[in-house]
Amino acid sequence: MSESEQLKLLKERRSIRSYDSRDIEAEILNQILEATRWCMSARNRQPWTFYVIRNKELIKKIAKECTTGPFTAGAPVLVAIVGDMELSPNWYLHDTCFASLQLALAAWSLGIGTCWVGRINRENVKKLLNLKETDHLLTVLPLGYPKGEIPEPRPRKSLDEIVKYIE
Numbered sequence: 103m104s105e106s107e108q109l110k111l112l113k114e115r116r117s118i119r120s121y122d123s124r125d126i127e128a129e130i131l132n133q134i135l136e137a138t139r140w141c142m143s144a145r146n147r148q149p150w151t152f153y154v155i156r157n158k159e160l161i162k163k164i165a166k167e168c169t170t171g172p173f174t175a176g177a178p179v180l181v182a183i184v185g186d187m188e189l190s191p192n193w194y195l196h197d198t199c200f201a202s203l204q205l206a207l208a209a210w211s212l213g214i215g216t217c218w219v220g221r222i223n224r225e226n227v228k229k230l231l232n233l234k235e236t237d238h239l240l241t242v243l244p245l246g247y248p249k250g251e252i253p254e255p256r257p258r259k260s261l262d263e264i265v266k267y268i269e
């Protein structure tokens with residue numbers, strides 16, 4: 103059986119840490135955000151806001167706060183994913199994580215790369231974005247057309263290692 107395009111998308115996505123200087127067209131960015139909007143969320147609360155940053159000065163300032171993501175400085179667009187802790191106190195983390203994956207996959211399907219950034223001085227970025235106390239900055243996703251070769255796949259555990267069939 104041949105593999106569907108959707109399954110290929112899931113398996114062929116790579117984290118991209120180097121971006122072409124070419125800007126991302128507004129229409130393409132809109133398609134990515136539009137697809138992300140359809141992400142699942144607990145009780146369909148959709149406790150998220152996506153801050154799109156194109157301002158080069160602001161990108162530089164935010165990148166300085168991305169401890170394990172200095173490559174964000176080279177992206178033409180950053181999307182800060184922010185969860186509303188008030189709106190969905192139990193599930194804002196799950197929901198925004200799912201949204202980040204949906205955004206990454208939508209971007210990849212349109213030829214645009216991103217990479218999750220884990221360690222961020224979140225309080226400093228919250229100030230830069232004028233976020234509220236009850237806002238949780240999940241991550242900042244850099245978006246850009248990949249520069250150079252697409253990285254080789256990172257190794258994955260085999261199915262034998264991670265799947266247990268219960269008889």
Ligand SMILES: Cc1cc2nc3c(=O)[nH]c(=O)nc-3n(C[C@H](O)[C@H](O)[C@H](O)COP(=O)(O)O)c2cc1C
Nearest residue numbers: 115116117118119170171217218219220221255256
């Ligand atoms: C929660 C999370 C945090 C991550 N944090 C970082 C990070 O801070 N810096 C980085 O370069 N990559 C980060 N990554 C990317 C992973 O290193 C990458 O997904 C993994 O090595 C598998 O590679 P692939 O995404 O190309 O398949 C993170 C990924 C996740 C899901």
